[in-house]
Structure formats: structure tokens, C-alpha cells
Amino acid sequence: MPRSFNIQNKVGLLGACLALAGADAQAGPPWRVDGGFPTNWSTLTVETRTLGQNLHFLHASGGNSLALSGPDGTVLVDPELAPAAPRLLAALQKIGADDVRFVIDTHYHSDHSGGNAFFRRRGAIVIAQASARARIAAGGHSIYWNQTSPPGAPDALPTLTFDRRIDLHVNGEDITIFHDDPSHTDTDSIVYFHHANVVHTGDIFLTRLYPYVDVPAKGTIDGYFPVLDRVLAMIDDRTIVIPGHGTPSNKAGLQAWRDMLKIVRDRVAGRIAEGQSLQQILAAHPSREYDDLWASNRVGPDDFVVMIYQSLTGKRLDWQPKR
Numbered sequence: 001m002p003r004s005f006n007i008q009n010k011v012g013l014l015g016a017c018l019a020l021a022g023a024d025a026q027a028g029p030p031w032r033v034d035g036g037f038p039t040n041w042s043t044l045t046v047e048t049r050t051l052g053q054n055l056h057f058l059h060a061s062g063g064n065s066l067a068l069s070g071p072d073g074t075v076l077v078d079p080e081l082a083p084a085a086p087r088l089l090a091a092l093q094k095i096g097a098d099d100v101r102f103v104i105d106t107h108y109h110s111d112h113s114g115g116n117a118f119f120r121r122r123g124a125i126v127i128a129q130a131s132a133r134a135r136i137a138a139g140g141h142s143i144y145w146n147q148t149s150p151p152g153a154p155d156a157l158p159t160l161t162f163d164r165r166i167d168l169h170v171n172g173e174d175i176t177i178f179h180d181d182p183s184h185t186d187t188d189s190i191v192y193f194h195h196a197n198v199v200h201t202g203d204i205f206l207t208r209l210y211p212y213v214d215v216p217a218k219g220t221i222d223g224y225f226p227v228l229d230r231v232l233a234m235i236d237d238r239t240i241v242i243p244g245h246g247t248p249s250n251k252a253g254l255q256a257w258r259d260m261l262k263i264v265r266d267r268v269a270g271r272i273a274e275g276q277s278l279q280q281i282l283a284a285h286p287s288r289e290y291d292d293l294w295a296s297n298r299v300g301p302d303d304f305v306v307m308i309y310q311s312l313t314g315k316r317l318d319w320q321p322k323r
């Protein structure tokens with residue numbers, strides 16, 4: 001079972017495709033340009049990698065996917081953006097995993113749940129936390145991403161919902177899906193494959209991208225720590241940790257992410273406690289030493305700090321990144 005990876009896949013969120021780097025207001029280079037999601041739907045390449053017996057990592061366009069195949073049918077975690085679903089199915093066919101019986105959405109964002117309708121029409125049961133179903137059904141507008149999602153069609157909605165935890169016992173695997181208090185959104189699920197020792201974190205963890213805290217969907221920076229600590233306590237040094245976007249990682253990578261979030265969060269909190277304004281906090285550049293690794297045009301240093309500031313103060317700033 002391979003335990004190290006070098007998968008160069010695109011990272012991004014919600015399908016906003018940006019052309020230019022958003023230069024930081026204070027100083028420094030324009031941040032790494034992330035091209036967002038590929039949209040060459042008919043020729044889209046699907047990255048596929050075997051993680052263990054009948055368990056595969058896949059990435060087409062959107063979030064990262066996992067597929068567990070076997071006699072009970074395939075379990076697919078995160079069916080990515082809707083137009084990518086046919087390519088995802090073609091990739092699943094190549095590895096003998098196209099009998100998709102269960103889809104699990106790690107959260108409501110369309111880059112993770114967009115393929116729901118495609119797989120539902122082929123007979124899949126779509127499992128998600130109850131709030132994810134409600135948010136997909138409602139649709140909405142993201143000021144941050146300048147993107148509108150229409151209300152979800154009936155066949156795009158999850159068919160089986162849960163509140164805190166549900167377990168799936170198929171193909172000789174025990175899969176625990178659990179939801180904690182809001183962090184990235186109020187719809188997030190962690191998906192843990194016990195025997196394979198693989199966990200999909202959804203967007204609670206990203207490699208090479210600062211978090212997008214979906215404040216309008218009740219996301220909050222302080223919610224990240226309890227759920228990240230819960231995952232860290234569950235896993236070991238051999239666990240493969242699949243982030244919502246970016247390269248598969250491990251416990252050390254997840255710990256480094258958690259530590260970075262906490263340090264930057266605490267710096268912002270300290271300055272708020274001193275009575276500093278948002279402009280003063282931004283000028284202090286509290287994420288400085290982490291920017292080379294995690295900042296990009298999609299979530300730059302200022303964007304990250306503003307999301308923390310909004311979380312801690314309860315202020316809604318309707319912030320839009322400089323693009």
C-alpha cells in the first residue's frame with residue numbers, strides 16, 4: 001500500500017476561476033496563481049491512484065474524491081463539479097468501480113456535491129449531513145467567490161441524511177461519517193475508512209491553500225480546532241489523510257495545518273483584544289511566514305485574516321478578495 005504521494009492536482013474552491021493573482025495590500029510578491037478548476041469537460045484528465053485494496057483516490061475537477069469498490073457496489077466520496085461527473089464515471093469504469101451505489105458529500109459546496117444528480121440518476125444513494133441537504137436545496141450567492149448557486153434540483157439533493165454520525169459497512173470496510181460543530185461550513189463531514197486507514201477531511205484541511213471559512217454558512221475558525229483534534233486523535237502515522245483540495249497528506253501534514261491555523265488565529269485574536277482595527281491587523285501581516293506555502297490568489301493572506309477577524313468578532317464584512 002503506497003504511503004507517499006506526489007500528486008500535482010489543482011486546488012480551488014467553489015468553481016471560481018481566477019485569472020490574476022490578488023496582490024497583497026501590504027507588501028510581498030503576488031501570491032501563487034492557482035488556475036482554479038479545469039473546465040475542458042470533454043477532455044478532462046482524471047488523476048487516479050490506488051490507496052489500498054479496492055480504494056482509489058481520484059481527482060477530475062473540483063474537490064478530491066475517494067472510491068471504494070467491491071461486491072456491495074462502489075462508495076464514492078465527493079462527486080466533484082457536475083460537468084466532471086461523466087469523466088469521473090469513465091475513470092471509475094477503467095478501474096472496475098463504476099457501479100456507484102453510495103455517494104457521500106463531505107459538505108454542500110458544488111465542487112464536492114455537484115455530481116450528485118448524475119450518480120443519483122444511476123441509482124446511487126447520496127449521503128450527507130442534514131444541513132448539507134438544506135443548503136444544496138436552498139442555493140445562494142457567495143459574495144467572496146462572486147458566484148450564485150441556484151436552488152438544487154430535486155435529483156441533486158442527498159437522499160439519506162444524518163445529524164452527527166452514520167456508519168456504512170460495505171465491501172468488508174467500516175466507514176464512519178461524522179459531523180462536528182461548524183468549521184469550514186455547518187455541513188461538514190469527516191469520512192474515515194477504518195481498515196484502509198484513510199480519512200477524507202473535506203475542506204476542513206487543504207494542502208497549499210489557506211482555508212476558506214464560509215462565514216455565511218456559519219463557518220468559524222474556532223470550529224476547526226475541535227474537529228481537527230478529533231481527527232488527529234483517531235489516526236496514526238500511517239494514515240493517509242485526503243484533504244478537500246490538494247495533495248494527499250498524512251498526520252504530520254494535518255498537524256502542521258492545525259498548528260498554522262492556531263498560531264495565526266491567536267495572533268489576530270491578540271490584536272483584537274488590544275483594540276486594533278482590521279486595517280492595523282492586516283498591516284501587521286500575522287500570517288507572514290506561512291504565506292509561501294499556503295497563500296494563493298484564491299485565498300490570500302488578507303483574505304485569511306479577514307475570515308478569522310469575522311469569525312472572532314461576529315462582524316459580517318462581505319469581503320471580496322482583490323482579483
Ligand SMILES: [Zn+2]
Pocket residue numbers: 013014107109184203244
Ligand atoms: Zn468547501
